[in-house]
Amino acid sequence: MLRSAVKTLRAPVSVVQSRTLTSGAFAPKKYGSRYTVSLIPGDGIGAEITDSVKTIFKAEAVPVDFEQVDVTGVSNATEAYHEAVRSINRNKVALKGILYTPVENAGHASFNVALRRELDIFASLVLIKNIPGVQTRHTGIDMALIRENTEGEYSGIESSPVDGVVESFKIVTQAKSERIAKFAFDFALKNNRKRVTAIHKANIMKQADGLFRSTIKSVGESYPSIEYNDMIVDNASMQAVSNPQQFDVLVMPNLYGTILSNIGAGLVGGPGLVPGCNIGTEHAVFEPGCRHVGLDIEGKHLANPTAMILSSAMMLRHLGLDGHADRISKATYDVIASGSTRTKDLGGNATTEEFTKAVLGRLETL
Known part of the structure; x- marks a missing residue:
């Protein structure tokens, strides 16, 4: 059975209950008290928002080691894609940004779709819920x-x-x-x-x-x-x-x-706020709920990392690390609710790094 397809988050966005949602053997890769998780930053703003998660995990001493595989959907990088598949097969759990799929006829098939099909990650879950501090x-x-x-x-x-x-x-x-x-x-x-x-x-x-x-x-x-x-x-x-x-x-x-x-x-409030995950019989891949690559703001440090942070909190619950998930999600919600540090999509002018720093500051006070 999947160990955790998620428990209810004690914060505005609920996350899946964790047990017996699918059948099949499931054992996240673990060394001692630490988990190894595949990390696929993806295209566009992917590197920026996954860097936010890595910064928060390091500050919080989260017992997760990332095995990073840099895949791009911009070109037909099939070898990198296959390495990502091998990594997820090894680790069973992944945190993933969105891979760009060209619209042009000459473009290759979607790596996002191929990954789900090849690993039989059959269920996509997207959580849509109002977040306090975001006026809608x-x-x-x-x-x-x-x-x-x-x-x-x-x-x-x-x-x-x-x-x-x-x-x-x-x-x-x-x-x-x-x-x-x-x-x-x-x-x-x-x-x-x-x-x-x-x-x-x-x-x-x-x-x-x-x-x-x-x-x-x-x-x-x-x-x-x-x-x-x-x-x-x-x-x-x-x-x-x-x-x-x-x-x-x-x-x-x-x-x-x-x-x-x-x-x-x-x-x-927009794609920057919506977490998600993809669950299969043997694998779980966590990624923002809306498949927005953000090519237009890539490298401008304008991306809202909330969706990726909350997706990573879902991942932590999946791994049974509820305490870390609680702290990280609460700190993120508190920053948004305070209104003092907002990225451009929420009407502010904070950079991705400034929002991350605000979350770290809130974590210190919890």
């Missing part, structure tokens, strides 16, 4: 977005049988739909959540999304204490921006999860 249009938001990572529209099976025609296959299987459904309902049960909503487009894609929808509903019958409902994805997008308080746990195929996680991030 809506309050009372507390959503957990769970998406299936390995199939759907991201199957990556495309071909061009004749010029001017492209076929792109969406794959939905009962087995993987059932697996993500069990993950979602287990998460809801272990975190005292009340409702699971399946997001779909079964009115049009009657077989593919129809299978996904019916499978989620069928699995839900084994969880009588959890309410089940479903919603068409376009309506869910509208509801998310008009009445997000109605949502609790949402489970969906990959593409819909990408869209709704970005909508959710916009609701609570």
Whole structure:
């Protein structure tokens, strides 16, 4: 079993309950009382925000040693990618920035998607919740977005049988739909959540999304204490921006999860605030919940490291290091709530390093 797919954080953003969310052997690499964790900084602002985590971990004497692998999605750096896979296979746990995927036809396939598929990291969890000190249009938001990572529209099976025609296959299987459904309902049960909503487009894609929808509903019958409902994805997008308080746990195929996680991030203050993780049967990869690379602000020291810091706190809970996770997350929330040190995305002018220094200062007073 996975040792920890996460416990509830004693701070504004809750994190997954930790036990028995997936099956399979799981043993993070540990030497004595220290853990070795793969670190993939990623592209864009990745190095800056992972440096923030490394600085905080060092100051807090967190018993984690990073095995860093520098992978870039900007070029087809396949050997570095394969080394990252080997590293995660060794260590079972990783902290990761976002790898850039070129849009151009000449670009390679997404390393982010390939990594999840190759390691069968099938469940993506993104936590969308208001953070005290961040003023937003809506309050009372507390959503957990769970998406299936390995199939759907991201199957990556495309071909061009004749010029001017492209076929792109969406794959939905009962087995993987059932697996993500069990993950979602287990998460809801272990975190005292009340409702699971399946997001779909079964009115049009009657077989593919129809299978996904019916499978989620069928699995839900084994969880009588959890309410089940479903919603068409376009309506869910509208509801998310008009009445997000109605949502609790949402489970969906990959593409819909990408869209709704970005909508959710916009609701609570932006991608710099939203933590996330990807859980499989044998591996856990922690990364910001919104897949924003930040190429436009790379090297300008403007990035908000909060999402990466909170993702690292989720990782610490996964490793059973709850005390360190509590202190780091509380210090981060306290800095945001105080309003004295804000990065540009939150209306301030603090640099990434200044925000990190403020967190360190708060840690000294806890």
